[in-house]
Amino acid sequence: MKNLIIILGEDLQINRPFLDYFFTSYKEKFGALASVYYIQNNDKELPFYIENFTKEYDNITICANENGFNTLSKILATLTTDTIELKFETLMPSQVIKFSKNSFLISLNNSQINLIKAEPIKELPEILTQDDQQSKIFHIIDIDKESAQILLEPLTASYNVNITLTTIIDGLTKVKVSTSRYGHIDSFIDSVANLFIGKIIPADDIIKFTAKKLIQNDKKITFAESCTAGMCAAALGNIPGVSVAFSGSLVTYSNEIKNSWIGVDKDILDSFGAVSTQCVEAMASGALGLGVADYAIAISGIAGPDGGSTQKPVGTVFIAVASANNVASLRLLLSGDRNYIRTQSVLHAFTLLLRQYPELCK
Structure with a gap:
């Protein structure tokens, strides 16, 4: 269509x-x-x-x-x-x-x-158009677009479906599967899940998916954000009903706030800087240590357009996720303008959470 x-x-x-x-x-x-x-x-x-x-x-x-x-x-x-x-x-x-x-x-x-x-300050009237084409969207973690295409293509003929793939961020591929008639979308997705065990997110929006799983598992999450300035929290807060899983969030832009609010040691900030593995891991642990959540996400980076250096160019972002049992982090070198770098950072953060804690995907 x-x-x-x-x-x-x-x-x-x-x-x-x-x-x-x-x-x-x-x-x-x-x-x-x-x-x-x-x-x-x-x-x-x-x-x-x-x-x-x-x-x-x-x-x-x-x-x-x-x-x-x-x-x-x-x-x-x-x-x-x-x-x-x-x-x-x-x-x-x-x-x-x-x-x-x-x-x-x-x-x-x-x-x-x-x-x-349409009247801009009023509720939008009902969209009445009907689309006869059936479609669903899911994500694959840690499989690049080209590899996923090769592996999925043989299944499309078996289930009479069409697929479109796109790279959302490195390590996250979105797949749209559609059919006009006689196709079997759900059976196709079940086969894909068996092919990529533990790597399928059966949803169009990974943040909504995360919120749903947190609610289902009676878990709570919090954030400590620097360069994203609350974008993770805002994205989660957009989802209706998420208050039962969202304890609150901290925007810790300055080093002084990182230290005084969530206890990032001054030695870490002086020796490694705010944009470092050591800092984001301390941020995540500090946010978790406030005792209001089961998981914490921390982000610190250089979104640009200025502020980069040879060692840490614009687009350098560090992300950490923490639970009571462990802390995991990654370093990214992202491209794009300031907003795109920050948007990618948010998606990487939620993807890291799902990757690190697979129980949330079940």
């Missing part, structure tokens, strides 16, 4: 928080984003764009401001030789397939079009 997203209206296009909200809602519905096309309300070619898109895409989801919604409702009625009427306090073509307040689904040229009227 080929899917398309259209954002109609410049006010929506420049509203990044709202777009993030819409794209997140779309991903929850379909499992992934589609191609995105931006159109202005006053674009006179709009009817021709829609007509052409319906010949190329199976599902089109259009997020429009109020003016764009009203204009496009009339255009869709014209293209389908239909009339406009009021349904659920919303003007829409009379022969819609499905509708709810400020959202309707209509068919044109064998394409389904879902037109949604």
Whole structure:
């Protein structure tokens, strides 16, 4: 199935928080984003764009401001030789397939079009588009994309599925498995789990997966973050119901705070520096020592764009995870801008936790 997203209206296009909200809602519905096309309300070619898109895409989801919604409702009625009427306090073509307040689904040229009227400070209307293609996503730890592709390819024919792989970070490969009909996705994933014993995370989001497992196992986690400045904590805090597994978090940016809050020894900071194995292991142990959690994650690094050196260039990040029984750490050399380095650091941290404590994956 080929899917398309259209954002109609410049006010929506420049509203990044709202777009993030819409794209997140779309991903929850379909499992992934589609191609995105931006159109202005006053674009006179709009009817021709829609007509052409319906010949190329199976599902089109259009997020429009109020003016764009009203204009496009009339255009869709014209293209389908239909009339406009009021349904659920919303003007829409009379022969819609499905509708709810400020959202309707209509068919044109064998394409389904879902037109949604969006108001940025209000709840997004229901996304009505249906995708007949079935798909699931899982992750593989410690298998690179190329090797995973070679090993998985023979299974795809046996179960009549298609796969798409991408490298999220070194040591974490995301796999999307899909089928239109007659395929056996669950059986395929079961076979993959048997092939990669202990290396499968059966989820689209490893942080949500971690939260779920912490809750199921009645365990708690805490963080001591430096360069990520609370991004691990924020990512976990985004998940509903996580409060039973999330004790709290510390942002220990300065050396003084590392020392006074979680007891990182001054000798460690003076001898090895804040960006070091010794420091993150002490940070993780110190956070765990507060006695509020079963696991702790610590991160310290140089996210850039400045602050690097020959010994520790920009992108150098140290991560540690700790439990009552042990502490484990790793050193990374990441690439990208400041935000991408920090985002990768968060994913590496949760992946290290799952790798080090496989009981959380069961």
